[in-house]
Amino acid sequence: MDLIDNKSKRWINILKLLVSKNKWWTLQEISDEKIGSVRAIQSDLEQMKSFQTENGEPLIRIKPRQGISICYTQTIRVDYYIKEILKDTIEIRLIDGIFFEENMTFYEWMDTLNISRSTLYNTIHKINSILTSYDIELRPDSMQFHGNEKEIRQFFVEFLFEVYGSRLWPFNEIQKQDAVDLLQELFQVIEVNVPDIAIDKYCLWLGVSIHRIRKNFTIRRNYTYSMNEEKQTAAGKSIYGQIKAWEKHIGRMTKNIFDITLDHHEFVFLLLIEPAIGHFKSIESVEEKLMFFQSHTPRLFDAIQKFINQLELIFHQEVANRKVLTLLLLQYYVYSNEITGRDGFLFKKKSRYLSEVKKQLPYFYSRITHIIQELKTDDILASFVKNERELIRIITSNWRGLVHLEMERRNVLNIFVISTLGYNHSLFIADLIKLSLPPLIHIFTSPENTLNALTMDRLGIDMIVTDTELPHQFGRSTLLINSFPTKKELDNLHRRIVDIND
Numbered sequence: 213m214d215l216i217d218n219k220s221k222r223w224i225n226i227l228k229l230l231v232s233k234n235k236w237w238t239l240q241e242i243s244d245e246k247i248g249s250v251r252a253i254q255s256d257l258e259q260m261k262s263f264q265t266e267n268g269e270p271l272i273r274i275k276p277r278q279g280i281s282i283c284y285t286q287t288i289r290v291d292y293y294i295k296e297i298l299k300d301t302i303e304i305r306l307i308d309g310i311f312f313e314e315n316m317t318f319y320e321w322m323d324t325l326n327i328s329r330s331t332l333y334n335t336i337h338k339i340n341s342i343l344t345s346y347d348i349e350l351r352p353d354s355m356q357f358h359g360n361e362k363e364i365r366q367f368f369v370e371f372l373f374e375v376y377g378s379r380l381w382p383f384n385e386i387q388k389q390d391a392v393d394l395l396q397e398l399f400q401v402i403e404v405n406v407p408d409i410a411i412d413k414y415c416l417w418l419g420v421s422i423h424r425i426r427k428n429f430t431i432r433r434n435y436t437y438s439m440n441e442e443k444q445t446a447a448g449k450s451i452y453g454q455i456k457a458w459e460k461h462i463g464r465m466t467k468n469i470f471d472i473t474l475d476h477h478e479f480v481f482l483l484l485i486e487p488a489i490g491h492f493k494s495i496e497s498v499e500e501k502l503m504f505f506q507s508h509t510p511r512l513f514d515a516i517q518k519f520i521n522q523l524e525l526i527f528h529q530e531v532a533n534r535k536v537l538t539l540l541l542l543q544y545y546v547y548s549n550e551i552t553g554r555d556g557f558l559f560k561k562k563s564r565y566l567s568e569v570k571k572q573l574p575y576f577y578s579r580i581t582h583i584i585q586e587l588k589t590d591d592i593l594a595s596f597v598k599n600e601r602e603l604i605r606i607i608t609s610n611w612r613g614l615v616h617l618e619m620e621r622r623n624v625l626n627i628f629v630i631s632t633l634g635y636n637h638s639l640f641i642a643d644l645i646k647l648s649l650p651p652l653i654h655i656f657t658s659p660e661n662t663l664n665a666l667t668m669d670r671l672g673i674d675m676i677v678t679d680t681e682l683p684h685q686f687g688r689s690t691l692l693i694n695s696f697p698t699k700k701e702l703d704n705l706h707r708r709i710v711d712i713n714d
Contacts, residue, residue: 215303215342222248222256223297230272230282231290238279263293291377298375302327302335308375310355311368311423312382318352343367361431365424369417378412383419390469391415391422398462421478422470431477498535516541519587523607526579527617537610544606566601569608573618574710580604625653627709628663628673632680633695635661641693644702645677645709653709675709 225247230237243250257280263271265283273281298304302325322332340349346367348359357364372382381388392415459479466474506513516538524530531537570577584600608614631637638657646655656671668686676688679695691708694701
């Protein structure tokens, strides 16, 4: 987590390393794990001598000839100290406090954290630099997190999982076993298999949801679902009736166990849709899931089919795994009004996917962005195309053969670079030009640093880039560039080359 300072990271990594194996470590061995320098680790261990086991004995043992070791059976104690190390960081103390404590003003937080006004502002600024990927922010005026509620909950899940881990439970007013029991009941009634490794984080996710609901932060939707009973088939009515029974059953459990009332939006999007079409492997096949959504959201299903038809028209090629892509787009639609830049169920990954698609698949990118602009005028799919980067990521990740189709569609552009300063400088200019060009544009140079018609015909050169006027015209486009081009000049050159290639 970017909020953790380097010293705290070293302390945490040292504890995790020592408890990973029941052995004596040398300072050099610990340093070799890329935790830090020998000198820094030695200083850290001196300060960590105060850590104790539950019996009051030193947690870390240091002996001159044997080395460094830890009480191997004290894993829980290690987790405790990791939590304490993390909570010593001002940023983490502030986030943790805002989540669990009652509302406090800016100046009350200054007194609580014992920091100055400028330090608190800088702390909030640092936190907000992390929150930008979630499209949420911490505002000094209210000292609360603002933005989409589902993004806020997702951030808190990841934050608390980082601070408390899987074994420590941060909620005093919620029993973890109660959360486990409710989830097991939910997974049983909707027949979803959840990996054991995901249970702890799912419990944390449920705990965050319950905590936020109790503070009156709830999921709100601005539209209704097209689950209209009159338009359903007999099988659809049966499934819809079953869902309503599940909702009633789980709603009764949450009221009895946690004393909260789940409205329809909270139930569908927090407890049903997530595991049903999320990244967990359920017992339903792709066909069964598609039948379910086709019967309950027929207008959306038809709109997505038309959208895929438009995709196929780009290259006059069918999408090989159409059913899977349909299900992924349905899943994306569920998330689109709430989740931005999301690549996984509970895990957010930063990605430069959109820029890479623009670079690697320029024809596809120009066509898909045009389609998206047209779709934004459609009432049904207006929110479907809200997160353009994620939509393009889904399509490019699941359209088999897309790169091959792009190669067939585009013509290769061959460029020859020559400089008056010699061959090595020609290579230098060529490398500068390559940085932002699509892969279908090829750049050539010559060790002789000369040009002749025979070489250009053999290489199929379409354009010459040079830092001086050429003595002869070779019947090809020529672009002049400075011997030491600026970034602005290179950007202009790249745009001209791409325009010519288009």
